[in-house]
Amino acid sequence: MRGLTKRFDRLAVDALDLTVDAGEFYALVGPNGAGKTTTLRMVAGLLEPDAGSVSIFGVDALADPVAAKQVMAWVSDEPMIYDKLTPLEYLEFVAGLWGIEPKVSQVSAHELLASLGLGPHMNERCEGFSKGMRQKVALAGALVHDPRLIILDEPLTGLDAVSARHVKGLLGERVRAGCAVIMTTHILEVAERMADRIGVISSGRLVAEGTLTELRQQNGHTDTSLEDLFIALVDVKAEAA
Amino acid sequence: MSSATWFARHELRLAWREWLAMMTGGRRKRTRVAVIGLIVFAALMHLPAWAVIGRFADLHAPLDKGSAIVLTSTIFLAFALMLSQAIESVTRVFYARADLDLIMSSPAKLANVFSIRIAAIALSVSGMALVLSTPFVDVLVLEGGARWFAAFGVVVAVGLAAAALAIAVTIALFRLIGPARTRLIAQILAAIIGAGFVIALQIAAILSYGTLSRFAVLTSDAAAAYAPEACSVVWWPARAALGDVGTLLLLLAASLVMLGVVMTIFAPRFADTAASASAHAVASRQGRGARAFRKGSRQQALRRKEFLLLARDPWLMSQTLMQLLYLVPPALFLWRSFSDSSTALALITPVIVMAAGQLAGGLAWLTISGEDAADLVATAPLSPTSVIRAKIEVVLITIAGVFTPLVAALAILNPPQAAVTACGVLIGATSATAIQLWFRVQAKRSQFRRRQTSSRLATFAEAFTSIGWAATAALTLAMPKVAIVSGAMTVAILAATWKLSPRRA
Numbered sequence: 049m050r051g052l053t054k055r056f057d058r059l060a061v062d063a064l065d066l067t068v069d070a071g072e073f074y075a076l077v078g079p080n081g082a083g084k085t086t087t088l089r090m091v092a093g094l095l096e097p098d099a100g101s102v103s104i105f106g107v108d109a110l111a112d113p114v115a116a117k118q119v120m121a122w123v124s125d126e127p128m129i130y131d132k133l134t135p136l137e138y139l140e141f142v143a144g145l146w147g148i149e150p151k152v153s154q155v156s157a158h159e160l161l162a163s164l165g166l167g168p169h170m171n172e173r174c175e176g177f178s179k180g181m182r183q184k185v186a187l188a189g190a191l192v193h194d195p196r197l198i199i200l201d202e203p204l205t206g207l208d209a210v211s212a213r214h215v216k217g218l219l220g221e222r223v224r225a226g227c228a229v230i231m232t233t234h235i236l237e238v239a240e241r242m243a244d245r246i247g248v249i250s251s252g253r254l255v256a257e258g259t260l261t262e263l264r265q266q267n268g269h270t271d272t273s274l275e276d277l278f279i280a281l282v283d284v285k286a287e288a289a
Numbered sequence: 290m291s292s293a294t295w296f297a298r299h300e301l302r303l304a305w306r307e308w309l310a311m312m313t314g315g316r317r318k319r320t321r322v323a324v325i326g327l328i329v330f331a332a333l334m335h336l337p338a339w340a341v342i343g344r345f346a347d348l349h350a351p352l353d354k355g356s357a358i359v360l361t362s363t364i365f366l367a368f369a370l371m372l373s374q375a376i377e378s379v380t381r382v383f384y385a386r387a388d389l390d391l392i393m394s395s396p397a398k399l400a401n402v403f404s405i406r407i408a409a410i411a412l413s414v415s416g417m418a419l420v421l422s423t424p425f426v427d428v429l430v431l432e433g434g435a436r437w438f439a440a441f442g443v444v445v446a447v448g449l450a451a452a453a454l455a456i457a458v459t460i461a462l463f464r465l466i467g468p469a470r471t472r473l474i475a476q477i478l479a480a481i482i483g484a485g486f487v488i489a490l491q492i493a494a495i496l497s498y499g500t501l502s503r504f505a506v507l508t509s510d511a512a513a514a515y516a517p518e519a520c521s522v523v524w525w526p527a528r529a530a531l532g533d534v535g536t537l538l539l540l541l542a543a544s545l546v547m548l549g550v551v552m553t554i555f556a557p558r559f560a561d562t563a564a565s566a567s568a569h570a571v572a573s574r575q576g577r578g579a580r581a582f583r584k585g586s587r588q589q590a591l592r593r594k595e596f597l598l599l600a601r602d603p604w605l606m607s608q609t610l611m612q613l614l615y616l617v618p619p620a621l622f623l624w625r626s627f628s629d630s631s632t633a634l635a636l637i638t639p640v641i642v643m644a645a646g647q648l649a650g651g652l653a654w655l656t657i658s659g660e661d662a663a664d665l666v667a668t669a670p671l672s673p674t675s676v677i678r679a680k681i682e683v684v685l686i687t688i689a690g691v692f693t694p695l696v697a698a699l700a701i702l703n704p705p706q707a708a709v710t711a712c713g714v715l716i717g718a719t720s721a722t723a724i725q726l727w728f729r730v731q732a733k734r735s736q737f738r739r740r741q742t743s744s745r746l747a748t749f750a751e752a753f754t755s756i757g758w759a760a761t762a763a764l765t766l767a768m769p770k771v772a773i774v775s776g777a778m779t780v781a782i783l784a785a786t787w788k789l790s791p792r793r794a
Contacts, residue, residue, distance in 0.1 A: 092668050118670040128662035130594070131735075132601040140582045144590025145669040150582035157582070173601075189665065 052090055052100035054252075060086045062252035063100070068245075070105075070196070071226045073219070075233060075243035077274075079282050083252035084232040088199050091230070092122040104197055118146065121190035125202035127182035128189075131175035135166055135185045138174065139192045146193035153192055160188040164214055179206035187215060191222070198222065200231040204238060216242060240274040248281050256281050293401045300409040331424060338424035339432075346432030350531050352524070354513040360527040362507050366486050367418065368447045373483030375414045375455030380475045382406060383459070383468075383562060403559035404552045407456055411548055414455075415448025436532025442541060443530045449544040453551040460555050463562050476607040484614050491618040587671050588679040595656050595683040602655065602734070615644055635766045638710045639759035641695055646717035646755030649688050651737075653725035656680040659734035681722055688718045706766055713762030720754045720783055727790035750786035754779055 052064040061083040068074040076084050089095040091102050093113045102109040102116075109116035129138055136157060143153030161170045164184040169177070174185060183206050190198060198219070204212050220242070223229055233239050239246050240260060248256040248263075256263055256277075263277055272280075309320065348356055392402055422444045429437035458478070462471045493506045506512055517523050529537035583593070618640075657680050660666060666676055692714050700707035728747035757779030764772035 092664075094664060094667055114670045114672055117668055120668070122664060122668040124664055128665040130598060130661050132598050133594070137597065141590055141594045142665065142669075143582065144585060144593070145587050145666070145671065147587055147670070150584050154582040186665075 049087075049091060049102045050100055052087065052102065053098045054083075054086050054090060054095065055098055059252050061090070061097075064249075064252070064254055066247060066254065066257075068197075068228045068230055070228050071223060072244045073223045073229045073231070073242055075231050075239035075246045076249055077233060077236060077239050077246060077278060078249035082249045084249055085201050086252075087249070088122075088201050088230065088232060092120065092199050093117055094122070119195055120197040120199060121193065121195035123186055123190045123198070123200045123203050125205045127179070127186040129174050129182055129185050132173055134171050134173055135161055135188065136170045138185060139189055142189040143192050148193050156192050156194070157188070160191055160218075163218060164188055165211065180208055180211050183207055184211060184215070187218070191218065195227065197228045197230070200229065202232055202234065204233065204235060212238075236274045236278055246274065248278060250282050293398075293405060296397065296402050297405050297409075300405055304409060304413050331420075334424040335427060339428045342425050343428055343432055346429050346437070348433070348531060350528055350533060351519060352527060352531070354516050354519075355508045357519075357524050357527050358512055358516055359507050360530065361524060362486075362490075364443060364447060364526045364530065367422070367444070368451055369482050369486045371414050371418050371448050371451035372455055373479040374417065375410060375452045376459055376475050376479040376482070378410050378413065378452075379455050379459040380472055380479075382410065383463075383472075399559070400557045404556040406559070407452070407548070407552050407556060410456070411449050411452035414452045415445050418444050418448045437530070439532045439534065439537050440530040442537045443526050446529075446537075446540040446544040447526065449541075449548050453544070453548040456551050456555055460558060460562055468562075473603040473607070476603060480607045481614065488614055488618060495618055587669070588675055588682075591666075591671075591676065591679040592683050592686075595680060596687075598734070599652070599655065599683070599687065615640070635706065635763060637699065638706060638713060638766060639763040641692060641710050642713035642717045642762045643755050643759040645688055645692055645714040646721045646751070646758060648691065649684055649718035650721035650725060650751045650755070652684045652687055653681075653722040655734060655737065656683050657722075657725055658729045658732050659737060660731065661734055663731045677726065681726070684722050685715075685718060688714065709762055709765050713758055713765075717755055717758040720758060720779075721751050723783070724751050724754065724786055724790075727787055746786065746789060750782060753782050754786075757782060 049064060049066050052061055052066075053059075054061040064083075064087060066074075066087075076087065078084050086095065090097045091104075091109070093109060093116065097110070104116045105119055107116045107119070130141075133141065139153070139157035139160070140150075143150070143157065148156075158167075158170070161167055164187065166181065166184055166188070169181065174182060177185065183203065187203060190200075200219075203215060207215060216238070219229055219231075223244075231239075231243075243260075245257065245259055246263060247254050256266060258266065260274060263274070264272060267277055267280060309323075345356075345360070348360070352360065393399065419441060422440070426437060426440045426444075429440060459471065459475055462475055462478075466474060490506050525536050525540055529540050585593070657677070667673075669676075696707050696711050696714065699710055724747050757775065761772050761775040761779055764775050
């Protein structure tokens with residue numbers, strides 16, 4: 049994305065430049081209201097930017113949104129599922145929307161649900177599911193069409209430790225297979241452990257970016273945690289503001 | 290302040306805010322406009338009230354049997370409507386109020402707390418009935434004297450009794466069929482009770498007198514012959530409404546005792562029932578077994594999903610049942626007309642057209658606005674136009690499925706009328722769908738009850754265009770030249786609605 053800008057009552061995203069490569073796990077961190085979700089919603093085509101451009105694997109996402117959407121998946125912190133459908137019916141619907149061959153998507157759906165621990169529940173309606181289970185169904189929906197770019201907004205919210213590990217494992221596999229992942233998270237430990245690169249966003253601007261080592265070097269520390277770095281970066285920004 | 294008083298204040302505040310949100314569409318800035326609108330609406334309502342009830346203002350005790358039957362039936366109709374609303378309110382308390390966990394985990398005495406909640410339901414049902422009955426009672430007071438003020442007392446008594454019965458019925462349903470089925474059955478029951486009395490009278494009128502007028506039954510000799518004697522308790526509400534203070538006090542006392550008994554018996558069980566309902570909310574239901582994924586286009590996938598969700602929607606089931614209930618009298622009329630051709634057959638067309646418009650409006654909201662996974666559909670590789678087209682197709686296919694058998698039956702009897710009815714159904718359904726499209730707002734399907742509060746304009750436009758197309762269809766059969774005027778007026782309403790819609794802006 050280049051020069052991505054969005055204004056609501058105030059400037060939410062301020063001329064943001066960001067590149068994520070294929071096979072890279074990118075974590076976007078920042079305080080509440082920093083512009084993380086707005087940025088990701090613009091990339092996913094859910095929000096129209098006021099200025100700037102988004103290119104997804106060479107496709108101009110603003111000029112040809114349908115082609116861009118074909119290769120990406122979006123998972124929000126609020127699971128987007130239907131209470132009256134079963135997980136299997138939900139995945140059939142998602143695969144149908146993305147035009148995936150039923151023979152392929154059926155196998156993939158069963159594998160995904162099993163790997164997320166939803167095998168015994170795949171024929172139960174989602175209305176009685178806990179938030180964590182719903183989040184896993186939504187995640188399976190995002191992966192069933194084998195996207196090349198996965199955009200996740202706080203995907204681990206509501207997941208227990210075992211489920212969170214399953215999800216992290218699945219995402220890791222996708223990254224190793226060449227998929228690009230952009231994820232926002234408040235859990236800095238996850239970003240620290242999983243991300244190849246981390247971007248720190250504050251007041252709509254990218255205030256720091258790089259691997260954990262690079263971030264430490266940029267701030268003159270060698271052995272601090274991401275949490276300490278994050279607080280230092282955000283505090284400096286807040287004081288400057 | 291005792292916990293009971295505190296909770297009563299809390300309930301009153303919640304009820305007031307809910308009512309205010311319903312009136313203002315959730316926008317606080319609109320409060321003054323809503324109040325002015327309500328006053329104007331109430332003033333205007335006196336005109337139809339005068340037309341409907343003005344002629345009864347001179348009634349005095351003792352009543353002749355015909356008048357007593359009509360008055361008592363009207364009060365019974367009000368009771369049925371209040372009972373329907375009360376059942377709906379009670380199920381909402383069990384299933385939809387987000388504060389039950391908080392209340393039940395608090396150290397407050399639950400029997401007291403739930404007694405207040407029962408009283409709040411009774412108050413809200415009676416309060417709404419008082420508001421709605423005011424124009425009618427005003428007309429009676431202005432035309433027939435102050436004695437008609439007693440009618441307000443009757444409304445309160447009937448409201449309290451309806452609330453008491455609704456609570457007893459709903460909790461009995463919980464015990465009999467369990468929380469899993471009670472929600473759906475109670476919704477269907479509420480719909481049937483609300484419409485059932487009028488429809489039953491219409492059916493009786495058609496079968497006995499060949500007319501759709503329910504007054505034909507109420508004022509008939511047969512009804513008078515079966516009616517009890519003048520001293521019967523059955524006539525108490527009518528006598529009380531006419532100003533018999535002694536009877537009114539007895540009626541109020543009886544309904545208060547009824548509510549008190551319900552509170553005493555059911556308030557301690559309210560907590561268990563509510564707990565069962567919330568436990569049901571987290572229990573999963575088994576869907577159909579695994580089967581092969583189906584082939585098809587992206588639009589087909591979207592349509593399949595919409596059909597599946599509509600088929601599994603309890604609200605839709607109860608509403609469709611209600612629409613079908615309203616269609617029973619005209620269908621019976623149609624059946625009778627096979628052997629007895631009548632010009633009154635034309636009455637069927639507007640009823641069918643109106644029902645199609647109303648059902649299409651509800652379906653269109655559910656498919657277009659009530660999208661639980663709006664982000665998912667928005668991030669799918671489909672153009673927004675394809676998505677909307679697929680959803681509109683679902684609405685029109687469903688409408689066709691419901692109304693084709695009726696139009697086909699009509700075609701055997703009167704092909705030109707069937708053609709006009711089919712056109713009316715199509716145009717009425719398309720108009721209602723278009724209005725929902727112009728005023729669409731992203732919402733959860735479970736928020737269906739609130740759809741009418743999101744835009745008053747859309748609600749009124751939908752109702753007026755349905756009525757307009759129904760009138761146009763009827764006039765096309767009877768007075769085609771006048772139908773052109775009626776059709777033009779309906780198109781004008783539609784055009785004005787489009788002009789004012791947020792989608793255009």
